[in-house]
Amino acid sequence: MGRGDLSKDEWARLEPHLPAYGCRGGRWKDHCKVINGIYFRERAGVPWRDLPARFGKWKTIYERHRRWSADGTWEKILTAVQADADAEDRVDWSQISVDSTICRAHQHASGARKTAPERGKKGAPPARHSSDEGLGRSRGGLTTKIHLASEGERRPLGLLVTPGQTHDGTVFEAVVEEIRVPRQGGGHPRTRPDALSADKAYSCRRIRSYLRRRQIPHSILEKTDQIRHRLARGSAGGRPPAFDRASYKRRNEVERTINALKNFRAVATRFDKRAYVFHGTVTVAAIRLWLWLRP
Template identity: 65%
Template sequence: MVRGDLSDAPWARSEPHLPKNVGRGGRWKCHRKVINGILFRQRTGIPWRDLPTRFGKWKTCHDRHRRWAADDTWENVLRAVQTDAEERIDWSMVGIDSTTCRAHQHAAGARGCPPRIPRKRILPAQHRPDEALGRPRGGLTTKIHLVGDGGCRPLAVLITPGQWGDAPQLIPVLERVRVPRPGGGHPRTRPDHLSGDKAYSSRRNRRYLRRRRIKHTIPEPRNQRADRQHRGSRGGRPTGFDKSLYKRRNEVERTINALKGFRAVATRFDKRAYIFHGTVTVAAIRLWLRS
């Protein structure tokens, strides 16, 4: 075992949630070596073909990562790891934020036909027709929206093109928060408190949070405050804002900083959106296993 490989404790936590050995010919009998190869590529960002030979064939690592990103295996592993740590999740203050990742030139040029999983002929779970590639002023970019708990660990992630705004994505990314309970029952989907910057301030988002009884600390932009005052009594009451609670927004920023410590996340090299979503999910799993 070398630096970056899964040690015995994280492997023991993740192994029960991986797909079992099925079929003939000893298929999928070396999960640990292949996952270590996937993590090595995550950390260094090298091309798949340049993986060291100690991880086996590079195509085996690539195909398994692509397959598990397509059939939501990585998402299931993430939720299983979150379930194991459910008692340690800090629901008292959950933060939401986004970050932009520059897309490498090799990430562009995916074919227009929808990608399919070999032998199953179904659409990947995280497929996006736009491949989550945007062309803003800075060039090809992808934006990662995430919700992180007070322990600086991702609860849910969502990828969109780089030019998409933050406010319209608050509801979709919060809908992805589903942490199963160890004792069974409905998964935990509602945090106690949500913090976000002024980019998430909108009437639609505040109505949604009030309807779900989620307390929130989101500053009101100057133009929205002026419009509310101009409307008079029809503009509603001023939004509450606690500066002391807003200081905890650094927790989600530290979560993004840890997530982009993986070079394959900081720069997008994957052509397909569902594969890059799997790449971000693997990085989130690694952060949970570290804790």
Template identity: 65%
Template sequence: MGREDLTNCEWSLLEPHLPPSGGRGGRRNDHRTVANGILFRVRTGVPWRDLPERYGSWKTVYERHRRWSADGTWDRILQSVQADADLAGRIDWSMVGVDSTSCRAHQHAADARKARPRVPKKRTMPRHHRPDEGLGRSRGGLTCKIHLACEGGCRPMALLLTPGQWGDAPQMAEVMDRIRVPRPLGGRSRTRPDHASGNKAYSFHRNRAYLRRRRIRHTIPEPKDQRSNHRRRGSAGGRPTGFDRDPYRRRNEVERTINQLKNSRAVATRYDKRAYVFHGTAAATAIRLWLRQ
């Protein structure tokens, strides 16, 4: 077993949620070998062709990662390991933090084919396909942005990929809507935390209205210009926004989650041309964080 490969304990948590292995004709690498190869590439950021031989054919590892990214397998696995953690009482629903991080795109991540991608062996488009491939151009070059929500234990609950120049506030509702933890023993999936937090970038009246509509308590500081505008308008400016410093001290949890995600070099720097493949790369990293704790 190589360094940072899945341990027996981690594999026992992951194996029940993987799709059936097997197929007609030829030899097929088992899921554990392929999963270790995918995680090795995600952690180190090496080109697929440079995968060590112990993981088998690089083409097999890449194609399985691409297929699992396209058909939503990584997303389903992420929800499944979250459900197992929730059943064991290991999810801290008392606070969910929302934030984003920019990822510099390598030059090899540009110039994807213009033709629409398809899920392998199917005619449908990948679940997270974007016409712009999630790439934005700025003075620093090509960038993309990962928006995420994390629970109190510093593990990702939901991920969203956008171009790097997109703002944070308009994405908050979609990120929160992606929180969905199934309940293996029956009942509706849990989608609502007890409390949510965001920095000043999320101080937007639509975000506050969205959280109030879902009955989610929230702590979002108001920028100085918005506070001045409320005072200037007087009673027409609406009720002042409350702010409690004690819950906001837990803001570091989402920052630590981002730090753990970007310890994987294939997440810190984007090498994948397709947005749905990069989303699968980020989801695989998030799954590994859930398996470790």
């Protein structure tokens, strides 16, 4: 086993959720070697062509990553390992935190052809195709934003990739609705945490109404101008929204989740041209966080 490769315990938890090996033409002879090659590229951030020869042909590794990003295989694997953790009572539902992070996009991430969406298995478009390719332009250059919801043990429950200029509040509902952990004993998947915390960027009436409608207790810090406007209206301004300062202190958990994801250099800096491939790259990093067992 090389440095950074999947351990025996990690492989034992991951293997049951991988697609079956093909028969014709010896397709997919060794998932383990290929996935270790994908993780090497995630950690080191090297070009696909520079992968060490011990992982096999770089084209094989890249194509499997691209295909599994296109047809949603990586997302299915992430959901499966989350379900395993939930069955073992290793998911902290007591509170989740929502936040986002900016990733600088390398110059190699730009220049994708403005054509019809690439076609994946059976002619279907990629599961996470985006016409803007998730790239935003600012004075600092090209950027991409990762939005995620993290559980108490600092692992992602749901994530989205958008252009860097996207405001956090506009995709809050979409991020929370990404939380969908199946129950192995049957029944509806779990989609609602016991509580939620978020920073000032998510302080608006629409988000608070959405959380009340779903009966999710929340601690979202109110913006200074919102406090001023409410007080200026007197009794017509209504009461201040409920805020639990002790719960809000746990918001650092999502910051630490972001830090863990950005330990993968291919996540901290985007090299993938296509948005759905970069979403797959982030999902692969999230899978690794779920495979690690904490004492």
